[in-house]
C-alpha cells in the first residue's frame with residue numbers, strides 16, 4: 404500500500420488453492436489492491452476463500468479479467484497454460500500484468516510469449532514455499548514470510564512491470580530472486596522435483612513390500628516419515644511438473660543411477676571408509692544449509708533430544724540452557740511416538756552453542772543426537 408492507498412485497482416487470483424489463497428490472504432493483509440477477486444473451478448474453494456476473507460468476490464474468468472491490473476494464475480502448471488490461452492482469447496487490455504506461481508517456468512513462459520498480445524506483460528513466478536498439503540483450507544497469510552520467490556521476466560520486459568511485481572511479492576513477505584526460466588528449471592529439478600520422485604518411490608517400495616507383510620507399515624517410523632512427507636503432495640500438480648520438466652530430470656536420474664551403482668560397489672567390496680566418507684560429507688553439507696528464519700538467511704546448528712512425555716518439559720530444557728547462558732534460537736516438538744517419549748529439535752546460531760547445549764543436556768541425563 405502507498406500513502407495514497409492501495410497501489411492496484413484489482414487483483415484476480417485464478418486458482419484459489421494453497422498457493423493462490425495464501426497470496427490473496429497476504430495481499431489482503433498488506434492492503435495492496437482495492438479488491439481481490441477469485442476464479443476457480445471449485446465452488447467449494449471459492450466459498451471458503453470468501454469466508455476467510457482471501458477474496459472479496461468470486462467471478463468468472465472473463466469478468467475477473469475486466470479491470471484487473473494483475474492476474475495471478477495459481478492452478479497446476481498445464482491448467483495455468485490452458486488458462487493463459489483462454490485469457491489471450493479475451494484480448495486483455497494493454498498494460499495488464501499476468502504472472503503465475505507454477506513450479507516450472509520454461510513451458511509457461513514460452514506459452515505466454517506465443518499467445519499473449521503485444522502490450523500485455525507476463526512475468527513467471529515461483530514461490531519457494533508451500534507444503535505437501537493442497538487446497539484453500541491449508542492457505543495461510545504467512546506462507547511467504549522470508550521465503551525465496553523466483554521471478555522469471557522475459558529479457559525485453561518493462562522494468563516498471565518487474566518492479567511492480569517485485570513490490571507485491573515483497574508485500575507478501577517474500578524475497579525476490581530473478582532467474583531466467585532455463586536456470587530456474589534446472590535448479591528446481593535437483594532440489595525439488597527429483598527429491599519428490601524419490602520420496603514417492605520410497606513409499607511405493609514399502610507399500611509393495613507391505614502387501615505381504617503389514618509390519619512394514621508398523622515400522623515406518625520417524626526417518627521414513629521425514630523423508631517421505633512430500634510424497635503426500637497433490638498428484639495432478641506433480642504430474643504437470645514432470646510433464647513440463649522431464650528433460651531437466653532425465654540427466655539427474657542417470658546420475659542417481661550411477662551413484663546407486665557406486666554405493667552398491669562399496670557395499671559389495673565392504674568399503675567402510677568410502678561409506679563413512681559418503682555419509683560424513685552428506686551430513687556436513689546438509690548441516691550447513693541455511694535455514695530461512697525471520698530476517699536474514701542464517702546458518703543453523705541443530706540437535707535432537709529425547710524427552711519424557713510430560714508437561715513443562717520444553718520449559719525445563721529451555722531453562723537449563725538459559726541458565727547456562729546458551730543462546731537457543733528455536734525449540735520445536737518433533738512428531739512423538741504415541742504414548743511414548745517425544746523428541747525436541749533445538750536450533751542454535753553457532754556450532755559452539757549447539758555443542759555446549761548437547762554436553763549440558765547429556766550431563767542432565769537427556770539422550771542427545773547432535774545432528775538431524
Ligand SMILES: NC(=O)C1=CN([C@@H]2O[C@H](COP(=O)(O)OP(=O)(O)OC[C@H]3O[C@@H](n4cnc5c(N)ncnc54)[C@H](O)[C@@H]3O)[C@@H](O)[C@H]2O)C=CC1
Pocket residue numbers: 417418419420421422423442443444445448477478479480482483486504505506507529530531532533534535536537538539637640644
Ligand atoms: N503446493 C506447493 O507447495 C506449491 C505449489 N506451487 C505451484 O502452485 C500451483 C498451485 O498449487 P497449489 O496451490 O498447491 O494447488 P491447489 O490444488 O491447492 O490449488 C489449485 C487450485 O486451482 C484450481 N483450479 C484448477 N484448475 C482450474 C481452472 N482451470 N480454473 C480455475 N481454477 C482451477 C483448483 O480448484 C484449486 O483450487 C501449481 O502450479 C504448483 O506447481 C508452487 C509452489 C509450492
Ligand SMILES: O=C(O)C(=O)Cc1ccc(O)cc1
Pocket residue numbers: 505506530531532533534535595633
Ligand atoms: O513441502 C515442501 O516442503 C515443499 O517443498 C513444497 C513445494 C512444492 C512445490 C514447489 O514448487 C515448491 C515447494
